[in-house]
Amino acid sequence: MNRILVGVLVGGALGILDGLTAWFTPEARAGLLGIVIGSTFKGLVAGAIIGVFARKVNHLGWTLLFGTFIGALLAFFIAQMQGKYYLQIILPGSLVGLLTGYATYRYGPKPAVQLQ
């Protein structure tokens, strides 16, 4: 399984989970389905971008940093659409990015060594 696919799968799965945790915020329960769909889409996009990055850079530290950044950035866009709950959306989004970055680096195959 290549790194982009690992990123998409892990990002998507964590996105679903991230969306479902909105159930614990009573005022968000009414729009839970929309939140889950949006969160899943965000996770898939973040996973694909992080997968491409991990394949190019092949460095755990940078992948974790980049994953956190991408997760936070996409979550920020979502929060801006809502106009509220910035912290409550950005923090879990960053966590999804961080964990997707780790899984992508750790469980995707390492790129082949280029022989001179």
Next chain:
Amino acid sequence: MRHLDDAALSRLREAVSEPDLSDTRYRLLSVAGRGGMGTVYVAEDALLSRKVALKVLELTNAPETLLRREATMLASLEHPGIVPVHDAGTLPDGRIWYAMKLVQGERLDEALQRPPGLIERLRIFLHICETVAFAHAHGVLHRDLKPQNIMIGSFGEVLVLDWGLARLFGDGDDRARAGTPGFSAPEPHNDAQADVYSLGAILSQMQPLPAAVQAIALKATAGRGERYATVAALADDIDRFLEGAAVSAVAEGPWQKSARWLSRHRVAAGIVGAYLAGRGLIFFFTGH
């Protein structure tokens, strides 16, 4: 009159029993070991300049046909886990011999004095199973499987040795018992299940073993009705254990099933656990 001392007598006895290989291309170097049917020597193949193992039937031991049959049977079983036979013949004194590859390495019982990791032990065991299953597929029963008859080569290759008691399925007295106490099945049947029993006894020697593998060893050494029907079924259960799947030898409860599922999917479980822990912290500090 001068009497010979014990050491001189022993040397004389060895010289008398030493096979006369003058008509062959082999030259004796040393004794490698003595088995049930004959003696195995380390010899040099003068033609190809290589060392070989040379098995010679003892004069006062089992009938010649047995060794000839062992050689023929071994030659017919071409498998990486079975020592290949290079040559065979008869000595001037009538003894039968055959030359085979000289295996350098360590016997399984010696290797288990410093047991390797579980995965390596089970890899070795699966290799033994593959070899025995191959022999069964060709109609041959080993009938004397035990750690002393398994050799681990210098490069990790696993060889099943001493096919002296091997027999074709349905050949001769099916009810005649064979093998070594502790490793041979208690019932007087010589079929695939007798070798399954011996393999189970070998597996139980590969301690320490987790509970699921202990259960597999117990099932392999159980009574005929409960034992694995074939070596392949036994090997499949070991394979399933290695893959983290349920083994047929263990009836699992819900907790055991959950623990095995978590262990099998520890990556996914770890990531979800890390997310939930992080989300819990965020919830704790922000209230959302």
